[in-house]
Amino acid sequence: MRSRIGIVVSAVVVLAIAAGCSSSDKGSAPGSAGGSGIAAAGSPVDVGAPLPDEVKSRGKLVVGVKCDYPPFGYIDEASKNAGFEIDIAHQLANYAFGDPNALTLTCVTGSNRVSFLTSKRIDLIEATMNWTAERAQTIDFTTPYFDSGVKLLVPKNSPITSFDQLAGKTVVSITGATASLWLTQCMKNVKQMLFGETSQALSALTQNRGVAFAQDDTLLLDLAAKNSNLKVVGDAKADSPWGMGVRKGDAPMLGWVNAALAKMAAADFFWAEFQKTVTDKTVQEQFAKYVPRPSNTLSYPTGSTMQC
Template sequence: MKSRFGIVISAAMVLALAAGCSSSSDGSSSSAAGSGASAHPVDVGAPLPAEVKNKGKLAVGVKCDYPPFGYIDEASKNAGFEIDIAHQLASYAFGDPNALTLTCVTGSNRVSFLTSKRIDLIEATMNYTPERAQTIDFSTPYFASGVKLLVPKNSSITSFDELAGKQVISISGATASLWLTQCMKDVKQTLFAQTSQALTALNQNRGVALAQDDTLLLDLATKNPDLKVVGDAKADSPWGMGVRKGDAQMLAWINGALAHMQKTDFFWSEFQKTVTDTTAQRQFAKYLPRPGHNLTYPTGATIQC
């Protein structure tokens, strides 16, 4: 029987082939907007930029192959935790959770989509790094994760130390690839643009491990019983949304919206709906901003060997 993840990946690949991995879509489920949807815009303490307001829609770059955060579901709709947040942002901005254009982006093209004004903001599992902050401005954090390894269930690999001289699969532009490049120069990386491609390569033994965010790997291991997650987390850092460098108005509005969500405990309530396994919920509860619990970016380099 095909696993749910297999169905999701297949749908994502169809979307990628039909839309060049970067097409816009308004086909996301209105039910993903969360319980805080409003018939009127919400004052988040900062005005929505006039350029966005005049369009009547918020254009967001999201992942389409990264369950449970951003993916294409069995009904060919955008779904996931980050998609729920995007709907809530649209509800705050326009009083309509579907006043939204979702564009599929990857780790390698998301910043260029932003700087070329194809999207208004990036919300695509993007770890904060000082290097990225030189090109774009980051919002306050809304999640956090680290890099671990996905390996076959019968693999003897248990840590990053055992990867020296071996072929490792990763995603181009992702934090995992950046960490391996800087900290394990003798590792031979096989890079892909899409999670589906990387997972296929691992199943075909084209690398001894897949290095990626622990959040994604946990979901993959849950849906693929022949795989397991190993290793201590590396390059752990919060995720932020990205806006164009110097766009103070947009940054102020996004931060105001995120603060409003934190105050109402929106992140936790939506995460519980997206990730229903209670063990996983306990593991990641500390990685969400909640009332009285803030996430902060590191002051030094995030990629430390």
């Protein structure tokens, strides 16, 4: 299980999230686009697999991303998409078209990201999505690009320190998120209060409508770092790497994205971008093994992550 890790990032105006939850090509390209030695601005990059014809003819990628999940995908104070996953999406566009802004970023949530993909509203899901055997029956996962597990966010003075203490209590969670799926399967005596957005769930917790907010530790640690009245507790549950999602059986898209991710990992792109997103040196050291690097690979579990 992963240890508790504090995330220190720039302040994010959470209330701006709702304004960004529609299709958009806003967002600044990462400063490293073309600067990591792996993407020459102005010309597509051969990643070792052909770009799917449908995407190539359209001239841009359409990617479903989180818009309420700092520091990975959120709307910044300038009303632009920002975060670690957003930088990766820009690099994918740079590989595909030689232009990091040849990209449409569409805000998705845990409950609608798969339906957006299967209905062809997006080409690709890149939205803090843990691999699960259940999801893998509906979509195909790319190789992983980060790792995460589920923990609990509680008030600083809360007596709750573990999942075992949640029996018979109301817990806040996000519809369709791994945390909600795990609670449904493993803690049937917990009443879930479900929301579609992080800002709604956080408000419910601070209003004492639930005793805890269950979600990926990466998000919860960031929220706790910004709110001295909250803390993260519990051993990680449903620990599994994040992958991008493509439509089931879409071999051309899966092959191209996997080749692009491999190129990024070989150039240590993920680590370079993570350091730009999270600038605290102590935190960086603790996260180094949770991103693909030339000397570090991530892999999915062989069985279900929904173990109780």
